[in-house]
Amino acid sequence: MSQVDREALVAEAMLAPSVHNVQPARWRLAGADGLQLFEDPGCRLTVGDPGGNDAGISLGAAAEGLRLAAGRVGLVLVPAEPPAAEPGLRPVAGYRLVPSEEAPDPLASHVEARRSWRGTFAKPGAADREAVSALACENAAVLVDPEVLGGLARRFDRASFGFMHDRDFRGELLSWMRLTPRHPRWSRDGLNAEAMAMGRVEAWGAGLLLGRSFAAFDRIGLARPLLAEGAKVASAAGLVVFHRPSDEAPFDSGAHFYRLWLRLEAADFGAAVLAALADDREAAAEVARIAGVPGGRRVVSAFRIGRRPAGAMPERARRPIGEVLV
């Protein structure tokens, strides 16, 4: 296999979702047909993700992205010796790319189109709710009742605000936000204003609110309503609750997370992750109860989904290949 072929596969793998779009995966071409996956620990969210759960999910999604990309060109991933530890890189997995007769995974054809949709969805009709209900599977419970969504929208805002109240959490989030196209990393990583569905004024306001002015806004009771996003949850066509075995490693859950998101895309739904519903323990317990998540499984994440209004899709911000090949 040529170097260029493998670089193209890595570039496709990098289209996978990652927390705050930090893109923690680093790749090394090994030998004639190998690829090694590392984590860049410098991308860890030490405040928001101290245990590395979100990093693990992100790395698992990237690995699944590689598997899907390889399948499209008639290759399968065979586990190989993981790389050795080295300064500044945490070894995650090693693979060999081997020719195969297997048909490509149909989900691979949705990789290019999938991206977060953080705007408001089109008003859902009965057919949309039915299509959402049809997405229920062994890894996903779905909720479509508008009253239930309204309740969970309030729960989401409470959980989110709980995290946002922590100054260090806000600081870390802000450090990954690119609030103006002048930011040097606007199209490379993190969350840019366009991806967050913010106009210029909103982006400027978000910088103020999450930065030094938070305490002032909070004192007069404005921080919470200004940060509230529940209305977008309440008006979604449905909520998809992603659950996996409680003892599963986040890396393994990450592959299923990406596959579920691609299934949503295949059904022509836009989706935004609502991690606060899974990360806040009380919220996760309530979601699990309402959605009927079976015992022994944990709520790993949740999505609000709906039909995207016609119009331009946000450009995807991704690191150039030179930043991820090590």
Ligand SMILES: Cc1cc2nc3c(=O)[nH]c(=O)nc-3n(C[C@H](O)[C@H](O)[C@H](O)COP(=O)(O)O)c2cc1C
């Ligand atoms: C573990 C994990 C947690 C995430 N949490 C959130 C979240 O709370 N809110 C959100 O809007 N997006 C969340 N995302 C989505 C990422 O921000 C998104 O995938 C990333 O910015 C890349 O953009 P893309 O999905 O458009 O490719 C999460 C993704 C992962 C993998």
